[in-house]
Each structure stands twice: as C-alpha cells, then as structure tokens.
Amino acid sequence: MSVADEISKSNEVYVVKRGAKLNLEEIGPKPTKKVALICCMDARIDAFSAFGLKEGESHVIRNGGGRASDSIRSLVISQQQLGTDEIIIMHHTDCGFFTFSESEFRSTLKSKGFSGPDVDAMSFMPMSSKDIDQNVKEDVDYLKDHPLIKKESKISGWVHELNDGSVRRVV
Amino acid sequence: MSVADEISKSNEVYVVKRGAKLNLEEIGPKPTKKVALICCMDARIDAFSAFGLKEGESHVIRNGGGRASDSIRSLVISQQQLGTDEIIIMHHTDCGFFTFSESEFRSTLKSKGFSGPDVDAMSFMPMSSKDIDQNVKEDVDYLKDHPLIKKESKISGWVHELNDGSVRRVV
Numbered sequence: 625m626s627v628a629d630e631i632s633k634s635n636e637v638y639v640v641k642r643g644a645k646l647n648l649e650e651i652g653p654k655p656t657k658k659v660a661l662i663c664c665m666d667a668r669i670d671a672f673s674a675f676g677l678k679e680g681e682s683h684v685i686r687n688g689g690g691r692a693s694d695s696i697r698s699l700v701i702s703q704q705q706l707g708t709d710e711i712i713i714m715h716h717t718d719c720g721f722f723t724f725s726e727s728e729f730r731s732t733l734k735s736k737g738f739s740g741p742d743v744d745a746m747s748f749m750p751m752s753s754k755d756i757d758q759n760v761k762e763d764v765d766y767l768k769d770h771p772l773i774k775k776e777s778k779i780s781g782w783v784h785e786l787n788d789g790s791v792r793r794v795v
Numbered sequence: 796m797s798v799a800d801e802i803s804k805s806n807e808v809y810v811v812k813r814g815a816k817l818n819l820e821e822i823g824p825k826p827t828k829k830v831a832l833i834c835c836m837d838a839r840i841d842a843f844s845a846f847g848l849k850e851g852e853s854h855v856i857r858n859g860g861g862r863a864s865d866s867i868r869s870l871v872i873s874q875q876q877l878g879t880d881e882i883i884i885m886h887h888t889d890c891g892f893f894t895f896s897e898s899e900f901r902s903t904l905k906s907k908g909f910s911g912p913d914v915d916a917m918s919f920m921p922m923s924s925k926d927i928d929q930n931v932k933e934d935v936d937y938l939k940d941h942p943l944i945k946k947e948s949k950i951s952g953w954v955h956e957l958n959d960g961s962v963r964r965v966v
Binding site: 627628652654671673675677682685686694698704718719721723732736739771772791 | 799805820822827840852853872890909914917943960962
C-alpha cells in the first residue's frame with residue numbers, strides 16, 4: 625500500500641467540490657496577482673490556506689528550506705514568461721534545514737554507500753545561521769543581487785511560525 | 796500595494812481556523828506518510844486540496860514544470876534526513892513549460908539585456924516533448940536511475956487535468 629494508491633480517491637472529493645467552479649485552464653497560466661511565493665517543502669505547510677491564496681493568484685515554489693538559491697530557474701520563467709514582478713520568501717520555525725551541516729551530510733551519504741560526483745559537488749543548502757531572521761535576510765539579498773532577477777521586483781522576507789500558524793514579516 | 800501587504804491579513808483567518816488544532820511543531824518535520832510529492836509551481840494548483848493531503852503527511856516540492864531534475868537536492872534530504880521512501884510526480888495540462896524552447900528563451904533573456912554565465916549555462920527545463928505522458932515517464936525514469944535516490948523508492952507519475960481537476964496515473 626502506498627500513498628499513490630490513495631491519490632485518486634482523495635482527488636475525487638476535490639473534483640466534486642470544484643464542480644461548479646470555472647475550468648481552471650480558462651484562467652490561464654499567468655498568476656493574476658503577479659506574485660511568486662517561495663516556501664519550504666515541509667509537510668506541515670498548507671501554502672494556499674496558510675497564506676490566503678486562491679487558485680490562479682500566485683506561483684508557489686517549494687523546496688527543502690525554501691531557499692532562494694534553489695528557486696532561480698523557476699523565478700526567471702515566472703517573471704519573463706508568466707509576468708510576475710513580486711517575490712515572497714517564507715521560511716518557517718522548526719525547519720529540518722537547521723539540523724545538519726553540509727560536511728556532516730556528505731559523510732552520512734558516503735557512510736550509506738552513495739557515490740558519484742553529486743555527493744561532493746551538490747550543495748544541500750542547510751541554513752547558514754541558527755538565526756532564522758538572518759537566513760531570511762540573506763535569501764532576500766541573494767535575490768536582490770541576482771543578475772537574472774528583475775531589478776524592479778518587490779521582494780519581501782517572512783517567517784511562518786508553526787506553533788500557532790502565524791506569519792511575521794522580517795524584511 | 797503588493798501581495799505582501801495582504802499576507803498578514805489573509806493569514807489571520809488561517810490562525811483563527813486552526814486555533815483548536817495541535818501545535819504543528821509537535822507533529823515534527825518527518826512526513827507521517829513518508830512521501831514527497833513533486834508538482835509544478837503553477838498558480839492554479841492547490842496541492843493540499845487537489846491531492847487530498849493533510850498537514851504533516853507529505854513533503855511538497857514545487858518548481859517550474861514540476862521537474863524531477865530540479866528536485867534532487869530536496870528529495871535527497873527528504874529521504875535521508877526526514878525518512879520518506881515514496882515519490883509522486885504530478886505534471887499538469889496547459890503547463891507553461893510546453894510553450895518555449897531552451898534556445899528561444901536564452902535569446903529572449905539576451906534581448907532584454909540580461910547577461911552573466913547563467914544565461915547560457917542554466918537549464919530552464921522546458922518539456923522535451925509535447926506529449927505530456929512522455930515527459931512524466933522521462934521524469935520517473937530520471938529518478939529511478941539517479942544515484943542519490945534510494946533504489947527501493949516507490950515512484951509513480953501522474954497528470955493533473957486542470958479542465959476538471961482530476962488526476963490520472965501514467966506510470
């Protein structure tokens with residue numbers, strides 16, 4: 625038994641619920657609010673509910689840690705092909721990316737028998753500081769300085785508190 | 796006025812709604828269903844609702860196109876640090892990544908004045924085929940062959956139909 629076996633059944637509820645709504649293809653692929661939100665892949669974050677998004681409004685980019693440096697490809701397409709001009713970076717408390725260092729993780733992979741160039745070459749992007757606000761600021765600065773991100777972009781950085789679900793703007 | 800200005804207000808509704816629920820930090824960062832779901836950043840996809848997920852159950856990795864090759868860093872951490880062993884790849888109809896080629900996009904960037912090594916070196920990962928099922932199969936095969944993905948992983952590939960919200964398993 626796998627989660628894949630449950631997806632079709634879970635999805636049936638959604639299909640019935642949105643039955644009376646518009647065909648989403650009719651909205652088109654351009655986010656109506658011209659924004660891309662970046663957050664962590666963390667299983668506890670229901671991005672649409674937590675950040676008040678509705679279908680069609682915002683690109684949602686999610687990766688381990690919600691790192692800006694792992695979002696550039698997607699952001700460039702979001703801005704140049706799909707017309708967004710605002711970026712919201714949302715880190716969160718109790719993130720797994722505070723719990724390991726790059727060198728520790730490479731050793732773990734090797735001890736488990738993984739090999740290949742990626743073991744030493746890939747950046748796994750743990751947080752550089754234990755200070756969550758500091759990481760948010762670094763990610764915002766990274767985007768502001770990146771040559772492929774529109775200079776006129778509105779960029780803000782936030783923390784999502786998993787203890788009570790609230791958000792707090794850092795920058 | 797930016798979307799960032801609305802986030803705090805939108806989030807207040809969520810905080811009140813989940814008031815009676817558990818503190819999400821108590822669930823911990825390990826997905827309870829041991830699964831990571833990969834889908835596109837497309838604004839029309841409400842991943843939790845469409846795929847029947849609840850907070851705590853599944854990592855959600857989202858990038859432009861929902862490409863496997865842009866998810867490896869997150870997946871390796873998901874599997875090795877956070878205990879997942881299943882991967883669900885979910886592409887969707889009407890995806891923006893069918894609408895451009897790598898070379899066209901590089902020309903677009905240059906014509907807009909963007910420069911730097913990334914313009915020529917970064918892969919922007921448009922779909923390799925106009926056949927959506929074929930891209931899903933390629934992404935599943937890519938993961939099955941990747942040296943940093945657990946050999947014993949359960950991996951399935953799907954298409955999310957935006958016209959009616961349904962899902963269809965491809966592989």
